[in-house]
Amino acid sequence: MIVIYNGLRIDSEYFRAYVYHPDGRKQLANTWDEHQELLASGEWFIEKPKPLKEKRKYTKKDAKNGADC
Numbered sequence: 001m002i003v004i005y006n007g008l009r010i011d012s013e014y015f016r017a018y019v020y021h022p023d024g025r026k027q028l029a030n031t032w033d034e035h036q037e038l039l040a041s042g043e044w045f046i047e048k049p050k051p052l053k054e055k056r057k058y059t060k061k062d063a064k065n066g067a068d069c
Helices: 032-040 060-064
Strands: 002-005 008-011 017-020 026-029
Touching: 017 032, 026 032
Parallel strands: none
Antiparallel strands: 002 008, 017 026
8 A cells, every 4th residue: 555655655565764753752653554543642752852942041141231131
């Protein structure tokens, strides 16, 4: 069976792909069916989660230079 994955035609016999969890874990799905089950669970995703931007800590030097705190 041929499956479409990220716009590519892939024979399901040779399909393997990582899925990603929002907490940073990744898991290898060894079959197309396993991949679809993991995605259907709602806990796993095709793309890596983007890291959250950390808030910048302001220093006394920033305040001295007139930065908004």
